[in-house]
Amino acid sequence: MNLDAARLARGAGRLALAYAAALVLFGAFVVTKGANPIQMYGDMWRSTVLNGTSIGQVLVKASPLILAGLAVAVPAKAGLVNVGGEGQVIMGAVAAGGVALALDGTLPGGVMVVVMMLAAATAGGLWAGLAAVLRLTVRVNEAITTLLLNYVAIDLLLYLIYQPWKDKFGSGQPATRALAVAARLPLIGTSKVHAGFVIAVVATAVIFALLRWTSWGFRLRVVGGNAEAARRAGLPVSALLISAMVVGGALAGLGGMVHFAGAEFKLRPGMTLNFGYIAFLAAWLARHDPLKVAGAAVLLALIAIGGDSLQLDSGLPAAAVNVLMGLVLVAVMGRGQTTRRSPKVAGIPAVAS
Amino acid sequence: MSLLTEEVAAPTIEGEPLLAVRDLTVRFGEVVANDSVNFEVRAGEVHALLGENGAGKSTLMKLIYGVNKPDSGELHFGGSPVRIDSPAAARRLGIGMVFQDLRLVPALTVAENVALALPLKGIRLDRAGLVRRIEEAADHFGLACDPSALVRHLSIGERQRVEILKVLMAGAKLVILDEPTSVLAPQEVDALFAGLRQLRARGLSVVIITHKLHEARAIADRVSVLRGGKMVLVAADPTAHDDRSLIEAMVGRTVPALPATRPSPRAAATPALELHGVSANGDGGHLALQDVDLVIASGELVGVAGVSGNGQRELYEVALGLRELAGGRVVVAGTDLSGGGPRAAIEAGGVGIPEDPVADAVVPGLSVAEHMALADLKSVRRGFGIDWAKVRSRLAGLDEQTGLRMAGAGRKVADLSGGNIQRVILTRALGSDARLVVAAYPSRGLDVATTRRTQELLLERRAAGAGVLVISEDVDELLELSDRILVLHAGRVAGIVRPGEADRYDIGELMLQGAK
Numbered sequence: 001m002n003l004d005a006a007r008l009a010r011g012a013g014r015l016a017l018a019y020a021a022a023l024v025l026f027g028a029f030v031v032t033k034g035a036n037p038i039q040m041y042g043d044m045w046r047s048t049v050l051n052g053t054s055i056g057q058v059l060v061k062a063s064p065l066i067l068a069g070l071a072v073a074v075p076a077k078a079g080l081v082n083v084g085g086e087g088q089v090i091m092g093a094v095a096a097g098g099v100a101l102a103l104d105g106t107l108p109g110g111v112m113v114v115v116m117m118l119a120a121a122t123a124g125g126l127w128a129g130l131a132a133v134l135r136l137t138v139r140v141n142e143a144i145t146t147l148l149l150n151y152v153a154i155d156l157l158l159y160l161i162y163q164p165w166k167d168k169f170g171s172g173q174p175a176t177r178a179l180a181v182a183a184r185l186p187l188i189g190t191s192k193v194h195a196g197f198v199i200a201v202v203a204t205a206v207i208f209a210l211l212r213w214t215s216w217g218f219r220l221r222v223v224g225g226n227a228e229a230a231r232r233a234g235l236p237v238s239a240l241l242i243s244a245m246v247v248g249g250a251l252a253g254l255g256g257m258v259h260f261a262g263a264e265f266k267l268r269p270g271m272t273l274n275f276g277y278i279a280f281l282a283a284w285l286a287r288h289d290p291l292k293v294a295g296a297a298v299l300l301a302l303i304a305i306g307g308d309s310l311q312l313d314s315g316l317p318a319a320a321v322n323v324l325m326g327l328v329l330v331a332v333m334g335r336g337q338t339t340r341r342s343p344k345v346a347g348i349p350a351v352a353s
Numbered sequence: 354m355s356l357l358t359e360e361v362a363a364p365t366i367e368g369e370p371l372l373a374v375r376d377l378t379v380r381f382g383e384v385v386a387n388d389s390v391n392f393e394v395r396a397g398e399v400h401a402l403l404g405e406n407g408a409g410k411s412t413l414m415k416l417i418y419g420v421n422k423p424d425s426g427e428l429h430f431g432g433s434p435v436r437i438d439s440p441a442a443a444r445r446l447g448i449g450m451v452f453q454d455l456r457l458v459p460a461l462t463v464a465e466n467v468a469l470a471l472p473l474k475g476i477r478l479d480r481a482g483l484v485r486r487i488e489e490a491a492d493h494f495g496l497a498c499d500p501s502a503l504v505r506h507l508s509i510g511e512r513q514r515v516e517i518l519k520v521l522m523a524g525a526k527l528v529i530l531d532e533p534t535s536v537l538a539p540q541e542v543d544a545l546f547a548g549l550r551q552l553r554a555r556g557l558s559v560v561i562i563t564h565k566l567h568e569a570r571a572i573a574d575r576v577s578v579l580r581g582g583k584m585v586l587v588a589a590d591p592t593a594h595d596d597r598s599l600i601e602a603m604v605g606r607t608v609p610a611l612p613a614t615r616p617s618p619r620a621a622a623t624p625a626l627e628l629h630g631v632s633a634n635g636d637g638g639h640l641a642l643q644d645v646d647l648v649i650a651s652g653e654l655v656g657v658a659g660v661s662g663n664g665q666r667e668l669y670e671v672a673l674g675l676r677e678l679a680g681g682r683v684v685v686a687g688t689d690l691s692g693g694g695p696r697a698a699i700e701a702g703g704v705g706i707p708e709d710p711v712a713d714a715v716v717p718g719l720s721v722a723e724h725m726a727l728a729d730l731k732s733v734r735r736g737f738g739i740d741w742a743k744v745r746s747r748l749a750g751l752d753e754q755t756g757l758r759m760a761g762a763g764r765k766v767a768d769l770s771g772g773n774i775q776r777v778i779l780t781r782a783l784g785s786d787a788r789l790v791v792a793a794y795p796s797r798g799l800d801v802a803t804t805r806r807t808q809e810l811l812l813e814r815r816a817a818g819a820g821v822l823v824i825s826e827d828v829d830e831l832l833e834l835s836d837r838i839l840v841l842h843a844g845r846v847a848g849i850v851r852p853g854e855a856d857r858y859d860i861g862e863l864m865l866q867g868a869k
């Protein structure tokens with residue numbers, strides 16, 4: 001129908017305009033810092049898209065971001081706000097690291113990878129599930145609890161690497177012993193990209209299918225759209241909310257494992273690089289559509305890697321890249337609606353979707 | 354006491370119309386909701402707008418109020434062309450509107466909601482002054498309400514009163530009321546109309562949408578009728594048309610009356626619903642339902658009358674396991690619900706038609722087919738997924754069986770007109786072979802023909818052996834349908850009467866004063 005085509009084209013046009021606006025604004029910001037924006041964007045482009053090694057870096061960075069982004073998107077379908085990706089990523093990494101330390105050398109590498117994945121998913125799932133249970137029992141908002149649990153997770157990580165799990169033979173910054181080479185995620189072919197990217201892609205496809213085609217996905221949408229209608233239809237609302245949060249947390253936990261066993265190999269302070277928060281942006285940019293979340297995660301990874309060139313080539317502070325990410329988010333989220341929406345649903349509390 | 358005064362229409366005022374709509378067209382995708390519509394309202398008149406569900410009445414009103422944008426056409430207000438591109442612009446011109454689906458903020462009090470609509474003087478909210486003004490206005494317009502009550506604790510009828518009051522207090526010159534009477538009791542309608550007459554006497558104009566012809570007759574100076582987006586009757590004198598011709602204008606055909614004889618039901622031995630000494634708290638924490646005893650036999654239709662806010666909502670929820678009991682027992686078709694919640698009621702064979710479908714049954718973003726699947730997920734499961742082909746074929750069957758002409762399977766329910774949303778809910782509930790049907794205001798927002806069809810369906814359920822509980826403020830409807838009528842007053846059973854033994858005035862008396 002050409003009406004729909006026109007609407008799609010209008011939507012795409014607005015999206016492009018939003019990205020362009022963000023780039024122009026950031027360009028202006030860069031000018032005030034005394035750098036040449038055209039040259040800067042040129043450097044960013046050359047150092048990422050046109051550079052094979054950098055593309056690899058982007059995909060490596062995108063892998064945990066995709067998983068942590070899905071961890072926001074799944075609960076959002078049920079109307080829940082999961083700000084706790086960071087903590088769930090850390091718990092996943094801690095669980096993987098703990099398993100690696102405890103079982104080091106007792107299992108073949110492949111089995112070890114699987115065990116680490118299971119442990120990480122469980123840890124992340126429980127960490128997020130806790131927030132859902134608190135919401136249902138003592139009625140604290142999950143946005144608050146997931147955020148606070150991030151700090152608890154960071155403290156737990158620090159405690160472990162400064163005390164019981166510290167590598168006694170390491171020098172400098174405290175960290176755990178490095179993961180055995182056999183237990184690391186293998187690289188894909190001859191590239192510098194590890195198998196974690198495959199895990200992220202598969203997870204995206206699985207989540208897409210679950211949300212789209214299963215009765216679970218359908219019921220999550222009902223709960224997220226109107227929880228009262230769900231209750232009246234006899235749906236187990238509490239169980240659905242918990243399941244959404246647990247699945248989300250498990251994905252983020254898996255993200256932590258992928259980062260640990262694919263890129264870091266040691267638990268160390270600050271290892272998660274704010275993945276949880278960047279992924280939160282990615283999920284909101286993509287309006288919680290799994291495929292778009294993956295796309296947005298790759299885009300933000302690209303900006304982050306490109307940001308390194310800001311520092312090297314344009315002499316801007318490293319944090320400047322956060323300004324760019326923020327501008328993209330505001331511009332994309334702030335672009336107008338493309339469909340004429342009926343205000344009929346205005347009485348119903350807006351949900352994250 | 355008269356419930357509906359058939360008043361002689363006030364002398365019509367000649368001259369320049371206050372509002373004139375010329376050749377207005379609005380499209381939603383493929384749907385032409387308004388098709389070159391002409392419409393006008395004079396100063397000091399009450400103008401009734403009639404039409405079937407989905408005829409485009411709300412669309413036209415939202416256009417005047419700046420919610421919808423016209424694709425083409427002109428608006429004139431006070432003699433000069435205007436562009437109204439937001440509700441704020443409409444309010445500045447002196448146009449106020451009460452929507453069909455209410456727009457109050459549930460978490461705020463009545464006074465705070467009114468304050469939102471008033472132009473604020475200064476920064477501080479003068480609560481005491483505001484409360485006084487609300488009480489005065491409530492008195493003045495005959496719309497009782499408690500300014501300090503939280504809106505989320507109010508019943509739908511009470512909310513309606515607050516909405517109307519809010520618009521009147523904001524000082525509109527033209528007041529648009531989109532189906533304001535759909536859940537008001539006869540006395541409340543009388544009071545509302547008395548208020549509207551006062552407005553008219555002061556030179557204000559009112560546009561009122563209603564599906565009840567006797568109301569249009571009682572209050573309107575002129576009527577207009579929309580059908581399929583087109584004006585088929587423009588600014589006609591209501592006294593010059595009888596009900597038959599108005600219905601024909603609306604529907605394009607005549608609607609037969611309900612049959613007077615009832616087939617004897619195929620009744621089962623177990624009652625469909627038993628309430629034994631049931632008490633329950635309202636949302637506000639007060640005891641909203643006290644010691645209610647009621648047994649509905651299989652094959653019996655019991656009506657519930659009462660001014661809204663007297664425990665109807667709690668009764669509805671208690672019967673379907675949606676509200677915790679403060680005391681007593683609820684048994685649906687032989688199964689004690691005791692703490693089993695909505696699931697237990699559904700499994701025992703209970704279905705409901707909620708009083709506020711938009712809040713309690715409509716899921717934004719979901720289609721008609723998806724809403725159907727929701728009602729009966731178990732039987733349409735296929736592996737981990739849902740058998741959408743089966744949902745659609747079942748839906749077609751239901752639509753055929755109920756004859757309610759529901760909107761297409763792929764339409765988003767939240768985009769439908771008020772009456773068409775109701776049709777989806779009705780088809781879902783009345784097409785099932787439930788043992789117990791609990792219906793709150795089942796014909797809310799329905800046009801004449803669909804109201805009749807809905808009543809027939811309720812009787813069909815009764816004939817098939819279901820127990821039916823119908824909550825309504827339309828006493829005439831209850832008298833026509835019910836085997837017995839229970840009147841609620843202040844959460845207690847004020848009386849149970851049989852239609853042959855009492856008339857609408859007796860019932861109205863019980864509704865207002867309770868048992869003597």
Ligand SMILES: Nc1ncnc2c1ncn2[C@@H]1O[C@H](COP(=O)(O)OP(=O)(O)OP(=O)(O)O)[C@@H](O)[C@H]1O
Nearest residue numbers: 342381386406407408409410411412770771772773
């Ligand atoms: N926002 C919207 N998006 C798509 N279609 C819409 C929208 N609003 C209204 N429509 C369609 O326009 C038509 C007219 O709707 P409208 O709400 O004006 O009907 P109505 O006369 O008020 O009916 P009712 O008596 O049921 O309230 C319907 O077919 C409806 O589905």
Ligand SMILES: [Mg+2]
Nearest residue numbers: 411453770771
């Ligand atoms: Mg309407």
